[in-house]
Amino acid sequence: MAGAPISKTQLTILSFLLSLALVFVLGTAEDGFVRAMDRKLLGLKKEKFSHFRFYWHDIYSGKNPTALPIITPPANTSKNGFGSVSMIDNPLTEGPELSSKLLGKAQGFYGLASQEEIAILMAMNFHIVQGKYNGSTLSILGRNQVFDKVREMPVIGGSGLFRFARGYAHASTHTFDPSTGDAVVEYNVYVLHY
Numbered sequence: 001m002a003g004a005p006i007s008k009t010q011l012t013i014l015s016f017l018l019s020l021a022l023v024f025v026l027g028t029a030e031d032g033f034v035r036a037m038d039r040k041l042l043g044l045k046k047e048k049f050s051h052f053r054f055y056w057h058d059i060y061s062g063k064n065p066t067a068l069p070i071i072t073p074p075a076n077t078s079k080n081g082f083g084s085v086s087m088i089d090n091p092l093t094e095g096p097e098l099s100s101k102l103l104g105k106a107q108g109f110y111g112l113a114s115q116e117e118i119a120i121l122m123a124m125n126f127h128i129v130q131g132k133y134n135g136s137t138l139s140i141l142g143r144n145q146v147f148d149k150v151r152e153m154p155v156i157g158g159s160g161l162f163r164f165a166r167g168y169a170h171a172s173t174h175t176f177d178p179s180t181g182d183a184v185v186e187y188n189v190y191v192l193h194y
Helices: 006-029
Strands: 048-058 067-071 085-093 101-111 120-129 135-145 151-159 166-176 184-191
Touching: 006 151, 048 067, 085 120, 135 184, 151 184
Parallel strands: none
Antiparallel strands: 048 085, 048 184, 067 085, 085 101, 101 120, 120 135, 135 151, 151 166, 166 184
């Protein structure tokens, strides 16, 4: 049989086995802890581009504040509050009034991160509680120069229906009360997601 020609069936089986071997080798050639995956295995279909608008209520005053200072810098060490950090559980509403429909919560923290200007580092999740996206989150991490008319921060990910999300958020102050620190900020969030 040494000189017998290979049949089509044998060639097909050999080709299949070589393909499997190649997949196995390539799948484990990346240090054994990483492998390429087909997005369809995770149920990821066509990518969508969505725009969400929320009103973010940062409330320091009253009986039920949604923003609390957790770190205050020592006196006389900063002229602009550098080093201050606040934890938030801010309502995200459909309109600028706190009484409008609750769409979610902004949960996270922000801190004054510049010694020269009022610029804060924001790290927060927008946890959606309404409709199709109920239970899903968008994660925002970035610099917010609060006195600029429009600020841009990156959307760096998400969970639930926002798995693998990426995009950006535009923030613009709707109202600000300097006596209490309370603010309402309009967020327009543009997201690529599956």
